[in-house]
Amino acid sequence: xxxxxxxxxxxxLTTDALLLCVALMLSYLEALLPIVPLPGVRLxxxxxxxxxxxxxxxxxxxxVISAARVALMALLFGSVTSLYFSACGALLSYLGLYLGDxxxxxxxxxxxxxxxxxxLHNVGQCxxxxxxxxxxxxxxxxxxxxxxxxxxGALGGVIVCALIGRIPAPKGGTV
Amino acid sequence: xxxxxxxxxxxxxxxxxxxxxxxxxxxLARSTDGSAVLVISLSDGSETTYALSEDRALTLxxxxxxxxxxxxxxxxxxxxxxxxxxxxxxxxxxxxxxxLVCAPAGVALTVRSQGGDVxxxxx
Numbered sequence: 470x471x472x473x474x475x476x477x478x479x480x481x482l483t484t485d486a487l488l489l490c491v492a493l494m495l496s497y498l499e500a501l502l503p504i505v506p507l508p509g510v511r512l513x514x515x516x517x518x519x520x521x522x523x524x525x526x527x528x529x530x531x532x533v534i535s536a537a538r539v540a541l542m543a544l545l546f547g548s549v550t551s552l553y554f555s556a557c558g559a560l561l562s563y564l565g566l567y568l569g570d571x572x573x574x575x576x577x578x579x580x581x582x583x584x585x586x587x588x589l590h591n592v593g594q595c596x597x598x599x600x601x602x603x604x605x606x607x608x609x610x611x612x613x614x615x616x617x618x619x620x621x622g623a624l625g626g627v628i629v630c631a632l633i634g635r636i637p638a639p640k641g642g643t644v
Numbered sequence: 645x646x647x648x649x650x651x652x653x654x655x656x657x658x659x660x661x662x663x664x665x666x667x668x669x670x671x672l673a674r675s676t677d678g679s680a681v682l683v684i685s686l687s688d689g690s691e692t693t694y695a696l697s698e699d700r701a702l703t704l705x706x707x708x709x710x711x712x713x714x715x716x717x718x719x720x721x722x723x724x725x726x727x728x729x730x731x732x733x734x735x736x737x738x739x740x741x742x743x744l745v746c747a748p749a750g751v752a753l754t755v756r757s758q759g760g761d762v763x764x765x766x767x
Contacts (some may be wrong), residue, residue, distance in 0.1 A: 524645060550747060569645065578646040581653030588660045602752045609735060609743055615664035619657050630647045631668045 485530050492518040492538045510515070510617050513587055516562060517625045517632075520579060520586070523566045525636045531566065535559050542618070554597050561593030564588045579633065583626025587618035658711065673699045680740065682720045684713070687750025695719060697739065706749035713753065720753060722746070 495514035504512055507563035515538055518560065530618045565586035573585075585635035593613040598610075678694045686708045694700065694715060702713045711732065712724040719738035725746060732746035740757035 519700075573652055574645055576650060576652030577656060578648055578650050578653055580649055581656040582645060582654070584656050584660060588663075598745065598747075602743065609737070610731070612664040612668045613734075615660050615667075619660055622655070626653075634647060 479528075481530070482637075484526065485534055488526075488530075489534050489537050489541075490553075492534060493541055499535050500546070511621070512535055512578060513583075513590070513621050514628070516583065516590070516622075520566060520625070520629050521609050521633055521636065522583065523570070524633065528567070529587055529598050531602070532563060535563055552618065553601075554594050557593040557597035558590040559593075561589040565589040570636050578626065579629040580623050580626035583624070584622035585627065587622030587625065588615055591615060591618050596629045680718065680738065680755055681736075682713075683754045683756050685752040685754070688762045693756075696704070704751055706748070708748070709746065709751075711746055711749060711751060720755070722753075724733035725749070745750060 492515040493519065495500045499514050502512075504510070515535075519531050519535045519538075522534050538561070539552065539555045543555060545548075547555070565588075566582070569582040569585055573582065591611065597610045625643065648655075673745070682694045682696055684692045684704060685692070686704065686739070692745045696715055696718050698715065699717075700715050702715075704711045705711060709725065711722050711727070713720060714723050719736040721736035723730045724745055725732055726749040727746050729746070729748060732744050732749075732751070735744065737744055737753065737755050740755055742755045744753040
């Protein structure tokens with residue numbers, strides 16, 4: 470993605486739309502594949518797409534791609550409940566990207582960032598569940614989800630590390 | 645952001661695992677007494693209560709999903725469910741505040757203890 474994307478609105482739109490499609494496809498595919506027998510565990514590949522978008526296209530583009538992906542997945546394959554859970558997870562996950570960008574640039578790689586975002590994603594979903602069903606839920610499911618988040622987040626982070634080198638950074642440094 | 649594994653990454657992973665461990669250990673500080681009951685909330689808003697001290701098997705329905713709940717040895721768990729998720733089948737609950745939830749069926753199982761006004765007793 471050339472650094473001049475932002476100065477061409479149509480190009481920006483289509484680039485974002487393309488990444489949205491990739492994120493959507495990955496979300497759908499990973500939901501089909503039972504990677505881990507535990508329920509509710511996903512590879513979180515769409516997170517990699519949003520991360521690449523954040524650091525190569527911009528904060529707004531990443532936010533839009535993430536939000537649109539959540540909305541479309543819920544519209545196509547989910548329900549109002551799944552939209553709520555998904556949105557909460559994606560929101561905290563994006564917060565993770567922001568925090569990582571602001572605080573961890575020198576000390577961490579995309580692997581740690583991936584773990585942070587995955588962990589926050591699960592916290593977001595558990596908090597969403599707690600608002601619907603009561604606080605006890607946090608203690609029952611979160612520990613296991615957090616452990617899984619380490620693995621899945623790291624995997625997503627490795628993917629970002631491998632790919633992002635091939636995408637030129639925008640002029641004036643990352644984001 | 646760096647592209648190779650750094651020490652900060654290990655720190656983040658360690659932190660997340662510590663939080664997970666903390667959350668696991670917290671319920672151990674809670675007290676349970678023989679008066680623990682299981683409160684079943686269905687999607688239609690109704691609530692039924694069963695004592696955990698009495699072994700029994702229950703069948704619940706919600707949103708066209710069926711769950712089989714078994715109360716045994718002071719703990720409750722979901723042994724069978726028709727929901728696609730299976731999240732509800734993870735684990736057994738026996739302490740005050742613990743919950744099992746089946747989101748597709750809209751069913752929530754909570755343990756309540758009569759003496760459970762406190763979350764933890766220190767010293």
